[in-house]
Amino acid sequence: MPNILDSLWNSMALFLSALFFHGMALRSIREKKPAWFQIKFANEIINYALGVYYGLLGVYFIIRGLPGMDSGIYTDMLLNILIVLHLFSSAGPATIALILIVTGKLLLGDALFANFIYVFLIIGFHFICMEVAKLRLSSVQKVVLVKLTAIPLMLFYLHQKIHLAYTLDSLPVWILYFAVSFFITFIIISASYYIDTSNKLIYDLQQSTILDPLTGLTNFRHFEKAFEAAFNYATLKKSNLSVIIIDIDYFKRVNDTYGHLAGNGVLSTFSQMLLKISFPPNTVISRIGGEEFAIILPNIAVSETEHLAEKIRRKVEKIDVPIVASGSIITISAGIANYDGSNYSSANDLLHAADQALYNAKRNGRNQVHIRETEPVI
Template sequence: MFELINSYIDSLALFLAILFIQGMSFRKIRQYRPNWFQNGNRRLFLSILLGVYYGLAGIYFIYEGAYENNPVIYTNMRILILMVTSVFGGRVPLIFAYLVMLFGRISFDITSPITSRYIILMTLIFAACLLITFWKKQRFSRFVALIILNFPALLYYFVNNFDQGRILRGFEILEYFLLFFVTALLVFYACNYIDKSNLVIQNLTETAMTDSLTNLPNMRFFTQQFAWIFAKAQKRKKALSLFIIDIDHFKEINDFHGHQAGNTVLAQFSSILKNRTFPPRTMFARIGGEEFAVLLQNVDTAQAALIADFFREEIERAKFPYNPVSGKVTVSIGVASASSNFATTESLFEAADQALYQAKQNGRNQIAVHQGELE
C-alpha cells in the first residue's frame, strides 16, 4: 500500500508540473499575443496545440506505465488527462489529445491484444468526456459526472488482464478506485486554481493596460506593443505607419460644457475609432487627454495619409452631443511611416508628433505627413 501511494504521489507531481507548464505558457501567450484569444483561427490553433500538448503527456504516461511496476497508476493518469482536457479545454483539445494518445499507443505495440483493450478503454473514456462537453453545467459538476460515467470503464480495466499481470480483486479494486477519486479531485482543484489565477492576472493586466473611460489600450500598453511591432517591421522590412490624433479645441468643450461633456465626446470618438474599418492588425490607444495613437502594420506613407484623411472626414461628419464654441468636433492628425527608416520607436513617434503640430499650426481639421527622416 505504501509503495502504491508513493507511486501515485510521483505521478501526481509530474501531472501537476505538466499543468503548471501549460498554465504559464498560456499566460505568456496572453500577455504578448492577446489578440490570439480573440481571433478565430488563432484560437483554433491554440486549442489544437493544447490538445497535442496533453496528448504528448499521455504518450509519456503510456511509456512510463509500460516499464513501471504500477501500470494502473499511469493508465489512470491518461484517463485524467482526457477528463481535464474536456472540462477545461473543450471539444477540440479533447479530440486532439485523444488522437495523439491513440497514435502513441498503437505505435508502441500495434499487434498486441493488450493494445486493442487499451484502445477500447480510452475510446470509452473519450466518449464520456465528449458527451460531457455538451452539458452546460459548472466545471465541478461536469468533472464529478465524468468520474461517475467513467466508473464502468475503470471497472472494465481493473478486472481485465491488460498488462499480462494479475487481475485486480475485491479490496484492490476499491483501493485503486479510491486513489483515483482522490487524485482526480486534487487534479481538478489544481487545474481550477491555475485557470482562475491566470484569469485574475489577465484581468489585472487588462485593467492596468486599459483606459477606463474609452476602453482602449493606454499609453503603457501602447508603448510595449509599439516596441514589439516596430522591431518586427524592421526585421522583416515591412511598412509601419503611425497616426497621432488630437481632438481640436477640446479644452473649449470642457470649459464651456463641463468635464463630463468632454468625457462623453471622448467616449463617442473612441467608439467611432474602434468601429471604423482599418487594415488588419491595426492597434489603437489613448495616449493622453484628447490624444490618440493608431498604429498600422504593412501600410506605407501614401496609404496611411489616405486612411487618415478618410477618418478625419468621418469625424467631421459625425454628430456629437457637445461641440466646442468655435464649431464642430474635428481632429488634426499627424502621420509618419517607418518606411523612412527611423532608427527607434521614439524617433517615429516624434516624427508623427511633429506632423501633428504642423497640422494644428496650419489651421486644424487636417492631416499632415512628416517629410524626411528623423534620426
C-alpha cells in the same frame, strides 16, 4: 495493492509536472505575444498544441503501463487528460489528445482484443466528457459526474490489466482504488484550476497597467515603449514607420457644454470606431492624452497612412455620438509623420514631427489631415 497506489501517486506527480510546464509556457506566451490570445486563428493553434502536448503525455503513460515497464495503472491518467482538456479548454484539443491516445493504445498495447474494447470505452468517455462540459454545473459536480461514468471502464481495465477479481474479497481493494483515484483527480483538477486562474489574473493585471480603462485602448506608457521599439526595428531594417496623431476637435467645448459624461461617451464611441477599422498587422492604437490618440503603423508607405487617416476622419463625421440629438457633429484633426529608415534621428523627433503636422491641421481650420514634410537628418 501498494504497487497500484504507488503508480497512482507517481503518475499524479508526472501529471502535475506537465501542468506546471503547460502553465509556464502559456504565461510566457501571454507576456510576449498577448495578441495571440485575441486572434482566433492563433488562439486555436495554441489550443490544438495543448491537445498534442497532452496526447503525447497520454502516450507516455501508455508506455509506462506496458508489461515490464511498470506494474501499476498509469492509464488512469488518460482519463484525467480528457477531463482536464474538456473542463479547461474545449472539445477540439481533447479530440486531438484522444486520437493520439487511441493510436498509442492500439500500436503499443500487448492485448489487441482488450485494447479494442478499451479504445471503444475511452471514446465513449470522451463523448460523455464533451456533454458534461456543456452542463450548467459547478466544476466539482462535473468532475464527480464524469468520474462516476468512468467506473465501468476502470472495472474492465483493472480486471484485465492487473487481474483484480470481481469477488467480495476484492471489494475493499476496489473501494480503496476508486477512493484514491477520485482524490487524485480532484488534486489534478484543483491544480489545473489554480494554474488557469492565476495565469488569467496575472494577464489581467498586466493588461490593466497598459490599457486605458475608459477607451480600452493602450495607454501612453505602453505607446512610448511600443513606439520606441517600432522605431528601433525600422532603423535596423531600414523600413517605413508611420505615426498618426489624432485630436478630437473642440473637445473642451463638448465637456463644457454637455458635461464630462457626454465627453466620456464621445471618447468611448470614437475608440470603438477605431477598433473596428481594419489596420495593417502590428498596428498599435493608443490614447495618449485627454482627447488625443496615436496610431503606430509599421511597414506602410506615407500614402497608405494618409488614406487610413482620411478614412478615420470621414467615419468620425458619420458616427453616432451621445450628443447627436443636439445636432452637434464631432470631427477630428490628424497629423502624420513618416520614417523611411534615415530621415529622423530618434523616435522623439518622429513623434514631434507628427505633433507639428497635427498643429498645422488645427491651425488651418481643423477637420483635416496634414502630413509633415520629410526633413533629412543633418
